Structures are given as structure tokens and as C-alpha cells.
Amino acid sequence: MSGHNESILREPLITGSDITYAKITDDILMPVENKPNRAWWIGFIVSLMGATLWLVAVSYTFWNGIGAWGLNKTVGWAWDITGFVWWVGIGHAGTLISAVLLLFRQNWRNSINRSAEAMTIFAVICAATYVVSHMGRPWLAYWVLPLPNQFGSLWVNFNSPLVWDMFAISTYFSVSLLFWYTGLLPDIATIRDRATGLRRRVYSIFSFGWSGNVKTWQRFETVSLILAGISTPLVLSVHTIVSMDFATSVIPGWHTTIFPPYFVAGAIFSGFAMVLTLLLVARKVLGLENYITMFHIESMNKIIILTGSIVGVAYLTEFFIAWYSGSEYEAYAFVNRSTGPYWWAYWMMMTCNVISPQLLWFKKIRLSIPATWILSIVVNIGMWFERFVIIVTSLHRDYLPSSWAMFYPTWVDVSVFVGSIGVFFTLFLLFLRVLPSIAIAEVKLLLKTSSEQAKLAQIKEGHLDKVQVKEYVESLEKFDSVKQEEYAKI
């Protein structure tokens, strides 16, 4: 805690010159303790309309069966599994931020992990509803579980990646929820101790009686570290298994060993894009510029360049191997993807996922909030198309040319997808109102070491290397929340 200062070369993680522990609590709890503003209500009503649409479309599917979707004899998976993989992928960034970055001691995760993890949970909920509704007879969804049964005592097929997927997604969801909720306990206690009346009672129940004594905190840190340690391989395994839903089949275009790493990179790529889409708005509307700084945004953009480039390399490798393998079916699947009737989807994917993220190499673009926000949405569109291309173009022209077909979505397909976005945003907006969107306790940890004011005090003491100080002051220029004139005289 005390005794040593962080290197001046590291950019501050909390900006502003009058930040105290009390101010951190006040700033972060502002949306929780006050009435929502107009922006929130508008967003919430629009999302709720989306969620209602989802309810209608999913009920319609349950009632009429999956014939309500545009699927046909040839294309048996389309928007449903596209949506499923898209949502699961989005979820991965939350775990990456909370687990992998914790193991690597990346302190900048402290101010974005809470909302990213919430996003994970909501995204996995959206994904899981797709899995259930695509089963056709959702009331029999429990058949995927290995339960003793009366149907001739036939067990589930443990060799099937679809069964692995059930285990992976349910473990992922429950472990993420556990990790998220355990981290929330101290912050719920903070709300509890500031509230009165009924509000205090409600938060008291959900705080599990947290008191913040030494032993609880010490154990808390052990638990967080172990959970991070086990969540890291978990998150990698989840998308690996999702990719095996495809890779273990014998469909050209799916049957490739590159799928697991390629899907995992794609998942992190799309997840970080979604985190940016949400947080760039949340930081502005909730006034959290001092905690989610330009440094955070730039760091996330750098991860997007990295994972986007991995995805790009994977696309090219896949293409090369399709030709190099000498398998004419495989080669055809790829020629058909890029030049066949779905060429527009393929090139949409290529542009959005491979070309446009490369713009982030330019510092100006990387540090521009509007540009970053637009690019984050472009990436998400691209990643949706990636899954669509993989699924539909591999299926629509099978081994028998007489059964070649195209896929046309019905209004139900479109409504389930648009509606699931509504469900996601409804849950996220409710989360912003009832729980702190930033991990309060974890941000307080940074105040004395990594905040702008601590570093400014260090500079004023005057024992630091002049060159390093100069470099530090220059790095502050990109921050929109730093008062530059304070540094003009240094």
C-alpha cells in the first residue's frame, strides 16, 4: 500500500485533482442514488420495446415451432446459431477483463471490469435463449442434461460437442455470475450503509451482511485470484467448444482445426467492441470521465487491433489451406463464400473485421471518441456477418446441387435478433440504475498510487527524472478529463 510510488511513466488511471475516497463513492453511486435522467428513460423505453418484440417473436416461435423461421431443408441453422455465437462471443470480453487482466496485474481493468462482467452475464442470457428456442420443443430442453430417464434409459451422447456446449455455457454463466456477485458484495454494502428505510433493507439482504473486516477482505482477495485463475482457461474453453460445434462436423468450411483459436480471438475482438460501445456512452451520460479515461479507451482499442489482426490472419489462413489441402469441396466452399451468391456478406465481414480495425493504428482515430464508437459498432456488425458467413454459406450449397438453396429470414428471425438486443440493453440499463457500474472498492485502491493527483504531487516534490516527467506530461495531452493548463508551468 504505502512506501513506494508507481513509476511516473505510467499514465494515470484516475484523473481529476480533487478526488477523495468519498468523492469516488459519490461519483459512482450518482446514478444509483438519484432519479434517472431523460437519456436513461429514452434508452430504457426503446430497449423495453425491443425486449417486448423479442417476447412476441420467441413466443410465436414456441407456439408455431421453428418453421416460423426462414430455415429450409438445406439451411438448418441460420440466424439462430449466428445470434447465439455472436452473443457468446460478446460475453467473452467481460471475463477477459475481469480474469485475464487480473492475472496480468493490469490495474486499468479495475474501473471497467464491473460493467464488462455485467455485459458478459447479459450476453450469455441472450445466447442461452437462442439455444433454447432453436430446439424446436423448448419444453424438452432438459433433455440435454444427463438425467436418469424413462425413455429407455438412453443417456445423452457425451461424444457430441452440443452436449459439451451445454456444459460449457452453463458453467460459464454460473461461474461468471458467482465471480461478478462476489465482487459486488462490498459495493452493495456501500450502498446499504448510505441508504435508509426500505432501500437499506433490500440492499442489506443482497449485501450478505458484508462488513469489510480484515479477514473477509483477505479471503476476498484469495477468492478473486483463484476465480480469475480458473476463469481464464474457462473462457478460452467456452469458445473453443462453441467452435467445435462446427469443427467436429464434416461440412466443408466448418471442418477445420483452426477454429478454436480463431473463434476465441474473434470473441475477444467483438467483446471489446461491445464494451466500448456501451462504456463510451455510459461514461459520458453518467459523468464517469475521471474513472474511464482516454487511457482505458486507447488500451481497449489496442486489444481490438491485436485480436482483429489475429482474426484477419485466420481468415487468410483458412482461405489458403482450403486451396492447399487439395480438397475440392473445401476449396469450393471458400470460392463460393467470396464470389458466390453470398459474396456481399463475405466482403462485409472482411471489410468490417479486417480492414476497418486497422484504422486504429492511427493515434488520432484511436483517441477520437466518435471514431472509436463508430468502429466498435462496425466491428460488431462484422462479427455478426462472420458467423452468418460461416454458418449459412457452408450449408446453403451442400453435396447435392439439386438441393442448393438460399436463406431468407422471416419477420420472426429478424424480431428475435433485434429483440435480443433490446433484452440486452434493458438488462444493462437496469443494472446501471441499481448497482454501481464501476467497482468502487477496486477503484479506491488506485487512488493513492495511480491517480493523476498522486502523480502531480510526486512531480511537485521534484525528485523525479526530468525526461520522464516530460514524457508523462506529454502523455496527458490525450486525456479529455485532464486540465492541461495545470501542467503548462511544469
Add this chain to the structure above:
Amino acid sequence: MSNIKYILGSFGDPDEMMHGIEKLQENNIKIHDVYTPMPIHGIEAKLGIKRSRLDILAFFCGITGTMSAFALIYLTSVVDWRHNIGGKPAFALPDFIPIMFEVTILFCAFGLVGSYYASTHLFPGRAPRVMDLRATDDRFIIAVDAKENADHSKIDGLLKEAGAIEVKHNERKYISYE
């Protein structure tokens, strides 16, 4: 004898609080507990809190998960009801690994968090045992049992000297019960 049960030193800064702990310990005053809004590293060593054994427990929970998953798959698809899938062997160990892995993580996480909640008495609806409401906000609280340590003015003095913003004499142990 006064009715004071606990003396609370309320600090605004974690380093000053650490200093306060040292001061009290130098004078052989036993500290009941310390309440902070965030984890403070190094404090557990000072207060003699033992290293957590949750990591060992997590390992055994994980191993239990691995074995349970293996047992489930083996007993169902090798012993109880073999599937003939293209004549391939029923005991296909590589295919068992993904589920064994997932169940390992599942058991490990639930066993770990469950024991953590149990050992630190956290469960839904538990009445919070809070001595100072600002301990979850911006204050770092050192609690000293007033009955065990009779010289109250000395404790006050030491806490103030270390930099305590205020020193409270509480007649109730927990103020959060009403």
C-alpha cells in the same frame, strides 16, 4: 464502569490507519478488528490473520469435479448404455475431456465461493454487523474492545496521534441493527 463497549478510531487515510495499528500494538493494546472500504495489503500480517487455506480447498473441489464428471460419463456411456457410433469405441477418453474440464471448474468455483461465504458468514439476509457506517465509504476504522482495555484516554490519545479524524466511544457493538 462506563457503558462504552468499543472505541473506534476513524481514519481518512490507509497509511495513517496502519500507523495507528502499529501505535496500539506497541502499547500492547489488543485490536478487535479493522474495517476498511477496500482491501489493505499487509494488514493481515500485522493483525496475525493466518494465510487462507481456500486455495487448497479449491484444488480438492476441482479434483472432485474432474472425478465426478469422469464417473458420470464412464458409468452412463461405457457401463450402462453403450452407443454404437460408427463402430467407434465407447470408452473414448479424449471426448470426455471437455466435460471433465468444465465440471472441474464448476465444482472448484462453487466449492470455493461457498466455503468463502460460509467461513466469513456471508449469506443473503444476514444482519450486517457494522460498527461505523462510513467504513464502507471513506473511513478506515480500527475497533478496540473497551472492556478489555481499560485505559480509554490512552487509546484515544494514541489514535489521535496516529492521525485519526475522530475517535468514537460506542455503547453498542453494532450500530446497524436498528
